[in-house]
Amino acid sequence: MSLSWLILVVLAIAAMGYVMGRARALKSAGGDSRALHSLPVYYGTNVAMWAIVPAFAVLLVWLLAQPIFVNSRVLASLSDITVADGSSMGLVMSDVRRVADGLDVAVQQGAMTVDAARTLTTEDTDIRELLGGVGVALGSSVSPDVLRGAQTYRQLTGIGSVVMTALVLIIALGGAAFAYARSDADFRARNVVEKGILVLLVSAASIAVLTTIGILFALLFNTIEFFRLYPAADFFFGTKWAPSFSGRGGASDLGVLPLLWGTFYISFIALLVAVPVGLFSAIYLSEYASPRVRSIAKPLIEILAGIPTIVYGLFALLTVGPILVSMFGKDTLGWMSGGTAVMTAGLVMGIMLIPFVSSLSDDIINAVPQAMRDGSYGLGATQSETIRQVILPAALPGIVGAILLAASRAIGETMIVVLGAGAAARLSLNPFEAMTTITAKIVSQLTGDADFASPEALVAFALGMTLFVLTLGLNIFALYIVRKYREQYD
Amino acid sequence: MNDMRIVERDVETNDVKIAAKDVQVHYGDTHAIKDVSVDIEDKTVTAFIGPSGCGKSTFLRCINRMNDTIDVCRVTGDIRIDDQDIYDPKVDPVQLRAKVGMVFQKPNPFPKSIYDNVAYGPRIHGLAKNKSDLDDIVERSLRRGAIWEEVKDRLHAPGTGLSGGQQQRLCIARAVATEPEVLLMDEPCSALDPIATAQVEELIDELRENYSVVIVTHSMQQAARVSQKTAFFHLGNLVEYGETGQIFTNPTDPRTESYITGRIG
Incomplete structure (x- = not known):
């Protein structure tokens, strides 16, 4: 059977x-x-x-x-x-x-x-x-x-x-x-069924938790394995990323710093785009827009969150990159040599993050009690004074939480980077140069003919672990802030 | 009830501060206020009483145009403060609200320090020339709110950390800090315990020296204790308006009598 x-x-x-x-x-x-x-x-x-x-x-x-x-x-x-x-x-x-x-x-x-x-x-x-x-x-x-x-x-x-x-x-x-x-x-069948439901719910919750722990251990063991083959100090403080492509035999430079720099630089530009745009649109939608405008505009913004990142990647490669080259390329300012650059990926990633920031901030701004607004208007404050001096300070911890969640999303993003920022690991301040991030390098180290016992492949796990620790830290920080915010009105 | 002996209370006649004539308010399709005309005097506490949903709070919010913040609300008729039509297009509602302060049902201190709560109004209206001037305003307002002694040592602690009664007095101090001429209070004691209520009531009586105070209340004892004039609202109509003592002891309208004796509500 x-x-x-x-x-x-x-x-x-x-x-x-x-x-x-x-x-x-x-x-x-x-x-x-x-x-x-x-x-x-x-x-x-x-x-x-x-x-x-x-x-x-x-x-x-x-x-x-x-x-x-x-x-x-x-x-x-x-x-x-x-x-x-x-x-x-x-x-x-x-x-x-x-x-x-x-x-x-x-x-x-x-x-x-x-x-x-x-x-x-x-x-x-x-x-x-x-x-x-x-x-x-x-x-x-x-x-x-x-x-x-x-x-x-x-x-x-x-x-x-x-x-x-x-x-x-x-x-x-x-x-x-x-x-x-x-x-x-x-x-007492009803009580037994009640217990059964409890067991169902508990097991669902534990699947999520156990999977996280499982992933963590898989990463951990492979990372330890990697550090046995490659000195940890060279990994964390090396400024050169040059894995040998023969697959076997050392001579690889596996310094994480250029990748870390690329990750932070691209995420920083992405947040520079997403935070103001997302926050301002959230303020408009929650404080100024009429219910009609809100009911149309909010779902439209949230559609942005539903677009697959590979589509954003194509957008970066085929639209934003060429436009940036025509603006900053060698015909005009000469800052940019090719379409793939930190700026390209950062801008497109910023657009992708707008709905995260705006949707969460919008919810948080709406959660500020109407009594706060009434109090402020009752003292003769204008709408923007009320927003700046009462609503935003009251919502600030929540907004920071939203931004940190967006940041951890930016750090983990891969597809846009692969298509928009190029594959060259580089330590440079020029945002018009190609750089790459941790996630993009994990992909390139594991695809193709990889021998899983070599440091060149195992480094992917160390990179993954680094990323995991980074985003986990950001998420915990975000949750901590969001929780602190919740206590304020209860 | 001892409080009912206010018939003999000495009520001097003051100038009319707020004159409302034929005020109508619509919330969408609901006709919330019907033909209300009332003259509210300066340096007097005027109480609005009536059953829930009778429109007393709505009418109160017309006086500082707080109803403007509600989309579906329409106000018609004529409301004048010091003979100036407040619904005139030339009047800036923001300026008006600085002149007509408001205290709400639930204490709503901002999530800022006690000092910043009180300094909020003076700051946005530029009432203080410098820091020490602002300090003076804050101290004076807190004293007038009868809370200075309790908070003078922790002006920079958050206002939300105070007890309910203290929060409400802080909100009153915050409202008087902008030097209003009229103070509107929408059930200021409904969220407070009896001791805090007594403190706030005492404060209202003191505020009468400087302001025209309009208070909405569900407690008839409170209306009798603090006010000189009382207006009784029922189903959006102003049923009766007169000296508090007269309303409570000798009402002319049978509906007023039914309400204050507890038969309608």
Whole structure:
């Protein structure tokens, strides 16, 4: 039985359990739902919950654990073979998996029988040719060991999925039966369902938290690995970014400072554009605009936030860059030699950030109580005096929070930089020169033919970690300020 | 009720400060104020009483044109302060509000220091020549707001950190700092406890020396305690207006009598 069928069957058991549990509870109360502790719906839901939750939990754990278990068993069975030079056990295992998958495909397409796949030997058949015939291309001919591994692999996986299916079904039926047996008038089904909902919410929240922690650890281990290969001092204080492209063999300069500088410079220009424009438009929208104008203009500004950044990148490359060259290029001022520059990326990124600043600031300005405005108008202040001297100071912490969120967004932006600012890592003050940022370099270090054990590739994790720490710091700072602001009116 | 003995209270007649004639206010389709005409005297506390939604606050907000900040609100009729039509196009509502101060129902100090709260009005109107002048204005206003003694040592602490009663007196001090001629108070004690209320009421009585005070209140005892003149509003109409003592002891309109005896409200 395939996985999707298994899930459907469990759901069907749950649906049946719902109907039966509901009916049983009603019957135990003599058909009078008022005599029940909970509404009949809760009894049904309780049974369905007991059918679904434990079964799916076991299913999930099994699906995660089975490959690990099978891998270790297959590895153990292959422990006697010697690994060729330049290869590793990992490579052998990936060969095993590939052959096993190929055999699956072959059986499915009817190129061989199930028994044939099990008893196949390298002496009788050319497996490479056979699998090539069903569309699975192998890099080299299959060694007897790999074939043996693949057969063990298939066998274990097959047994595993049969056991899993049986176990999941038994648990689903058992859970449903357990809850069904308890469905009588006195059973507090409503409270149990309430707990079930709590568990659902808690698990949703913990997925988010655990993923963050997982990402952090993945970054951390690889970063440590990188610093084992490359001196940390050279990374943090090096002023030259020149990774060697051979992939292996040192002689790479991996100083983070030019990238950090590029990141900050571009973000700074972006904020220079986004903060005034966003803030002023927020002030206009929340204080001056009529409800009609507001209802049209606000969604229009927020559309800017929905444009994919790659489109902004194209805009930078094809529109803003050439315009800037025609204004500052060698025909006129001679400051700019090409369309890709800090200025190009900064301006376009600033446009992208306008809705962040304006939308958040608008909400925050609206949250300033009307009583503040009344108080100020009542003393004979004009509208702009009120905004400058009462509303903005009152909203300032929140606005700073909005700006910091926009800043962390700017620091993490990649696409606009790749297309708008170029790829040259440079320490320069001229905003019309091409520079690059941390994110853009992470992309270029990991794409292409990267050996993941070399410092040139691992540096991406150190860069990612640097970025993570930077934006995390900014976000925490922003949250701290926003929280402080909240306390003011409560 | 002891407070009802104010019939004998000596009420001298003063000049008319605010003269309203045939004032109508519409909120969109709602006719909130109907044909209200009233003469409010200088150096007098005038109380507006009436059930909720009767238009007393709306009428109060007409006097300093605070209703201008509400889009759907339309005011017609004639309101004159010192014989100057305040709805005349030549009148700048911002200037008018400097002359007609307002204290609101809920204390609304700005999230600034106590000093800056009081200095706010004088600063925007350029009332102080220099820093020491401003210091004087702040001290004088806080004294007039009967809060100087409590805050003189912490003028630079935030105004929002004061207690409710102190905040309201700070707001009164803030309103008098711009040297207004009329002080409008919209239920200034409704958010305060009895002790703070007593302090504010005492303050209102003192303010009468210099200003024409108009107070909207839900408490009839308060109206009786602090005011010399009382106006009773009902369903957007001004039902009765007269000496406070006379309104509370011998009302001419049966609706006034029903209200002050608690039968309508």
